[in-house]
Amino acid sequence: MSFYQAGKWLLLASILAFHVSPTTARAQDSAPKLGMNAGTSSSATTTPGDVATASANYTVPAYLQKQVGNAALAGHNAWMLVSSALVLLMTAPGLALFYGGLVRKKNVLGVMMQCFFLMGLNSVIWALWGYSLAFGGDPRSKNFNPWIGNGDYLCMHGVERTWNVGTNQAETPMFAGYPGSIDPIPRLTHMLFQGMFFIITPALICGAFAERMKFSTMVVFTILWGTLIYCPLAHWVWWGGVLQYGSAHLPGWAAGGALDFAGGTVVHISSGISALVCALLIGRRLGYGSEPMPPHNLTYTVVGAALLWIGWFGFNAGSELQSDAIASSAFAATHFAAAAGAITWAAMEWFIRGKPSVLGACSGAVAGLVCITPASGFVNPMPAIAMGIAGGVVCFTACTGFKSKFRYDDSLDAFGVHGVGGTLGALLTGVFATRAVTDANHGQPLGLLEGGSLLRGQIVAVLATWVFAIVGTFAILKILDALMGLRVTQQQELQGLDVSQHGEEGYIFI
């Protein structure tokens, strides 16, 4: 069908769908939503009286419903595929450049390799069992396990396109969504989008053990951490598990459950806290505190931070899982929080140290982005700016104050930015989340500011994630330390990871 024809059908459908009775509208899955939106503009060219006469006693034909459904699907799916690519952009080049610039020259390839290799490794794990463990099972079923997924989607079974011999047609499994208000997108798209999160989360941890961890151990650590920590957490918070707000499987201790729009608990707290455990168990870099270890190329870091900012739009606005008004709201909140974070961190340095540093502005933007992540689909732009400012202030204090006071070597501040910023964001979600943006509580107040009780569930989820990440990461690292060792030898560390782990140099000028 040509684009013109499709547009004509869409216009007709929108006029009709806008005026059909509410009962008919609710009976459709995706058609009414699109019709409601498009109907606003179509009424400008048609007088209300005409439409009222034309639509009286009219039921939308099935073929028309299908056309509208297809148009809606095309929009949602296009946005989600773009979002998936944007999230992948965050790991490499975004994070790889951001971290790559912050390490010393002899370790630039080492840290970039960690980011790039994980794009491969975690994608394969996700396809084999990760997606199934995180999103397997039907939350509406009585037999649903709220702690971990199941084998429904192992090796992409039930996700990939298949040939149905009975109907003689190809079929693509669709993602119906949970708790149920989401228009279906192909399950393949949902799998891809969530898979990008599975890639970047362990990559964030690399910032804590940069410049000293054995590559082989890092690989095994990532497989175990992703399987045993990330997948259950994603299931708890995003797939009807024990921590999800409004889940039918919430235990009493969850205090109503938590809202986590794009991964404050699942991504940032889990990776940030695990990063701190890694930094403490692996120990400080040789010469830490006595030798200068400044970033070797801050220009990389600036480019990386800018790419992270851009990619984060997919991360947060894509987490709506469709292209609608909440996606726009999440986009705006994300942008304002990043902007506020950038200027706040730089302003604090300007005020306290006399100069606003470039690294400070970049760090502040990332801190603002981390802080807004759990709240992005639940708050308006002004609270988002407040959260960005809070993220800038608190993460600045964590990175410059706590670290030097307690003398742990979180090389690239994975804990200071992601652990602290994620925790702050999750708690502030409980303060600022509003029913004006989300209908998570069926029109009842949510955040503390509008008199809701969401904050209690947020606190419980934060504590649960902290405990789970600390205990799990500690156990994994202890086992790996005994089996294969965590750290490179002193000689290898002095030589740099580029040569000792990969046999290459980052900079060869001939």
Place this chain on the structure above:
Amino acid sequence: MKKIEAVIRHFKLEDVKNALTEQGIQGMTITEVRGFGRQKGHTEMYRGTEYTVDFVPKVKIEVVVPDGQLHNVVDTIMRVAQTGQIGDGKIFVIDLANTIRIRTGETGEDAL
């Protein structure tokens, strides 16, 4: 013959080279160097951690001149490389025993 070693600021190199070329200087050697004088280094700050940079990057010009040109060349470098701010650099003048052009075997001022 004298050898003049002038340690100057990077951004003055082009001006100094042009000025010396106008003076009839036919060759010079340039090196990227690091060091400090009275101004010492400076401090840099990365996420709250301070680093002291002792050695400041400069560029060193080496040029050999006949005794008669010494005054003009030194004067030119002084005039062109000067900003008046601390860290403008230094000029060292060294007595030179000989110069030999490798291609022809010429020596002394003929080899300049």
